[in-house]
Amino acid sequence: MTDTSAAFALLDRIQAPEGSGRDIPDAATREIIGRAPVQTVADLDEAIARAKAAQPAWEALGHAKRSELLLAAADALDANAEALAHLLSREQGKPLNGPNARFELGACSAWLRTNATTVLEPEVLLDDENLHAELVYKPAGVVGAIGPWNWPLMITIWQIGPSLRMGNTVVAKPSEYTPLSVLAMLSVMNEVLPADVLIGISGDREVGARIASHPDVDKIMFTGSTATGRKIIESSAGNLARLTLELGGNDAGIVLPGTDPAAIAEDLFWGAFINTGQTCAAMKRLYVHDSLYDQVVDALAGIAASVPIGNGLDENNVLGPLQNKQQFDIVSRLVEDARARGARIVTGGEAAPELGELFYRPTIVADIDNDAALVQEEQFGPALPIIRYSDVDEAFALANAVDVGLGASVWSSDPEAAREAATRMQSGTVWINSHGGLHPMVPFGGVKSSGYGLEFGVAGLKSVAVPQVVSGPGRKA
Numbered sequence: 001m002t003d004t005s006a007a008f009a010l011l012d013r014i015q016a017p018e019g020s021g022r023d024i025p026d027a028a029t030r031e032i033i034g035r036a037p038v039q040t041v042a043d044l045d046e047a048i049a050r051a052k053a054a055q056p057a058w059e060a061l062g063h064a065k066r067s068e069l070l071l072a073a074a075d076a077l078d079a080n081a082e083a084l085a086h087l088l089s090r091e092q093g094k095p096l097n098g099p100n101a102r103f104e105l106g107a108c109s110a111w112l113r114t115n116a117t118t119v120l121e122p123e124v125l126l127d128d129e130n131l132h133a134e135l136v137y138k139p140a141g142v143v144g145a146i147g148p149w150n151w152p153l154m155i156t157i158w159q160i161g162p163s164l165r166m167g168n169t170v171v172a173k174p175s176e177y178t179p180l181s182v183l184a185m186l187s188v189m190n191e192v193l194p195a196d197v198l199i200g201i202s203g204d205r206e207v208g209a210r211i212a213s214h215p216d217v218d219k220i221m222f223t224g225s226t227a228t229g230r231k232i233i234e235s236s237a238g239n240l241a242r243l244t245l246e247l248g249g250n251d252a253g254i255v256l257p258g259t260d261p262a263a264i265a266e267d268l269f270w271g272a273f274i275n276t277g278q279t280c281a282a283m284k285r286l287y288v289h290d291s292l293y294d295q296v297v298d299a300l301a302g303i304a305a306s307v308p309i310g311n312g313l314d315e316n317n318v319l320g321p322l323q324n325k326q327q328f329d330i331v332s333r334l335v336e337d338a339r340a341r342g343a344r345i346v347t348g349g350e351a352a353p354e355l356g357e358l359f360y361r362p363t364i365v366a367d368i369d370n371d372a373a374l375v376q377e378e379q380f381g382p383a384l385p386i387i388r389y390s391d392v393d394e395a396f397a398l399a400n401a402v403d404v405g406l407g408a409s410v411w412s413s414d415p416e417a418a419r420e421a422a423t424r425m426q427s428g429t430v431w432i433n434s435h436g437g438l439h440p441m442v443p444f445g446g447v448k449s450s451g452y453g454l455e456f457g458v459a460g461l462k463s464v465a466v467p468q469v470v471s472g473p474g475r476k477a
C-alpha cells in the first residue's frame, strides 16, 4: 500500500470539526476516512450571495488574467495530484493505477489548461453595406455546478473550468457520496484563485434542489441521473436558469461481421469496465455478429477473469469496488434477473466478499435476450451483457431502441464500413473501434433522455455564456 499522509493533510483542510459532519467511508474497506461538512440551504444562500458579489470583478479581470490564474490552478492540481489521487481512490474506490485515480487527476489539469487557453471569439453574422451584426459572448453570471460520484473530480472540472474561463463565478456541489475529494480539489485551486470566485458547498439533494431554484443562479451545469435531471428542469422553471444536463446513458457497441476479435478485445473490455463500469459513457450492452460471437465472448471473459481487482491503494489493482451499496444492489439485482431468465453467466456473476463488502467480480453475460433488464437499464457496474445478432439492420434497431443516447460504438476491420455505420447510431457521440475516449477540444453531450447542451472546447465555452447580438450600421455608414 502507498503512503496516504499527504492526502490526510489535504483532508484536514476541508473536513468538518471532530464530532460534527457526516462520516464518509473508504469505498473498499468501509473504514471512516473523514467527515463531510453538512451545509444547509442557508449556507448555500450565503455562498451564492458571495459568488454573485465576486462575479463583476472576476469578469473585469479579462480573459488574459483569468487564463493565467486557471493555468496556475492547473499547476496547483499537478503539485497535489498524488495526494488528491489517494483521497479519491479511498473515497470513490477507483484504483490509483490503470485508467483510474491518477488518470482522473491528469485529466483534470489537462482539461483546465485547455479551458484556460481556448478562446471564444465574437462571431460576425453579417457585414454588408447596411448592417454589421455580430454575436458576442458574455458570462452567464453565477453558475451552479452539481456533480455525480463516479468521476467526481474530472466532472467538476468539466463544469467549473469553462465557467471560470468565461468570467462566471461558481458554486459547486459535489455528490454526497464523494464530497471530500472534490472539496479538497477546490481548496487546492483556491490557493491561487481570488476569494469567492469558486465556492464548494457540501450538502444533500435539498441543497442541490435549492441551487436549481435559486433566483441568483444564472446557469446550471448538472451531471447525474436522468431522474434528477428532470427534477432540475422543474426546479429551475421559476428563474429560467439556463441548463446543461449531462444525464444517464445505456451505451451500445456493435461488432460488425469481419472484425478480428483478438485485435479489439482489450479495447472492448476497457470500453465497458473502466471505473468498474461506473462511467456514464461506458459500453453497457454489446451486440456481436453471430459469426464472431463465441470468440468475442471468450476473449472478454478471459480478460474479465484475470484482471486484477481489489483495494485501489494496492498498485497492482486496476478495478475496484462499487462506490456505494445502492449501486452494488442494482448490479447484483440485474445480474440475478438475467440468470433467472436463462442467460449464461460466462464469468463473474457474484460478489467478491473476501475483497470487501462492495466488490463484485467483473461479469460477462452471454446468450441474453435484448429485453432483459440488464440490457434495458443503465446497470452502471462491472457487468456486460453480450447480445447475439445475425442481421446488421436488426442490431442497429435494437441498439437504438432505448430512450437514452449518450455514447455508442461501432467495431470493424473495415474503416469505410465503420464510418458509414457509425452515423446510424442515435447518440451524442459514436466512436469507431474504441468506446468512451474524450478530448478537451471535442464536444460531448447526450441526445434523447441523456440530456442536452455540450461540454468541452469552444462549444463548452458557449454553454456557460449568454450570447448578445451587437447590431450597427454597415460599411456605407
Ligand SMILES: NC(=O)c1ccc[n+]([C@@H]2O[C@H](COP(=O)([O-])OP(=O)(O)OC[C@H]3O[C@@H](n4cnc5c(N)ncnc54)[C@H](O)[C@@H]3O)[C@@H](O)[C@H]2O)c1
Pocket (backbone or CB within 6 Å): 146, 147, 148, 149, 150, 151, 155, 173, 174, 175, 176, 203, 204, 205, 206, 207, 208, 209, 210, 212, 223, 224, 225, 226, 227, 228, 229, 231, 232, 235, 245, 246, 247, 248, 249, 279, 280, 281, 378, 380, 406, 446, 450, 451
Ligand atoms: N452524461 C454524463 O456526462 C454523465 C457523467 C457522469 C454520470 N452521469 C450519470 O450520473 C448518474 C450517476 O450519478 P449519481 O447517482 O450521482 O446521480 P444523481 O442524479 O443521484 O446525483 C447527482 C447530483 O445531483 C444531486 N441531486 C439529487 N437530487 C437533486 C435535486 N432534486 N435537485 C438538484 N440536485 C439533486 C445529488 O446530490 C448529486 O450531487 C448515472 O445515471 C450516470 O449515467 C452522466
